[in-house]
Amino acid sequence: MNIKAEHFFKILADLTRLRVLVLLSREGELCVCELTHALGEIQPKISRHLALLREAEIVLDRRQGQWIYYRLNPKLPDWTQVVLTQTTEGVAKQIPFSRDHRALCQMPNRPGSACCA
Amino acid sequence: MNIKAEHFFKILADLTRLRVLVLLSREGELCVCELTHALGEIQPKISRHLALLREAEIVLDRRQGQWIYYRLNPKLPDWTQVVLTQTTEGVAKQIPFSRDHRALCQMPNRPGSACCA
């Protein structure tokens, strides 16, 4: 696959999308309602940003019943994978990224009742 | 030093700034007229983007006579350094980055008469 560096960074240049990517990187796969709860944002906002990530082929989605699960695209070019990994590690302990993770773990009635490590 | 991930990526999310950073990463230090020639852009445009990079503390500048030389800030956080390095390696052979480097090497009357490897 092919992604222009400029476009790749444009996608990362928004706090909401960055928070989504950091969470997906830590958790592997999350549905829209989990992301909405973790970030404390309204659902259309999350969906719009997920659409941008999906169009850029940075994330993949799959439907399971009424839920749609998103995950990082494993076929990203090597250098973008390193960039994403480094970014995730670099900011995971900072606000608001650490708070997002905590909120996710405390989400009630989480579909699939997944549990954060 | 302290730079927010979101802001860092906003800075990288512009093709002109990315070209400047890739060149600086390869060459170490370049003055404004070298960057202007290498990218084939008008001088105010380059200066404006350099100002943004300088304000974000991603690059440092030093005056030498009538020239002002720019270089990457060595005190960037580790993760941003890795990101920059990976980006540079990832795009160095692609257009327009490869072309910028060639244009720089072919610049006539280059101050300091530096020579690209």
Next chain:
DNA sequence: CCTTTATATTCATAAAACCATATATACTAC
């Protein structure tokens, strides 16, 4: 002083990005 060269900044405009609200679609269960 004046001229030339290098660099920075200001200004007005145009394009892009983000947002909240409202609405539409899709699935599930009855």
Next chain:
DNA sequence: GTAGTATATATGGTTTTATGAATATAAAGG
């Protein structure tokens, strides 16, 4: 079928960002 939940998209407004053109500043050399 209807109701409820999950997700997506469309609309209109506001803010941000990039741009070219013009102008300003600073150094060097007469």
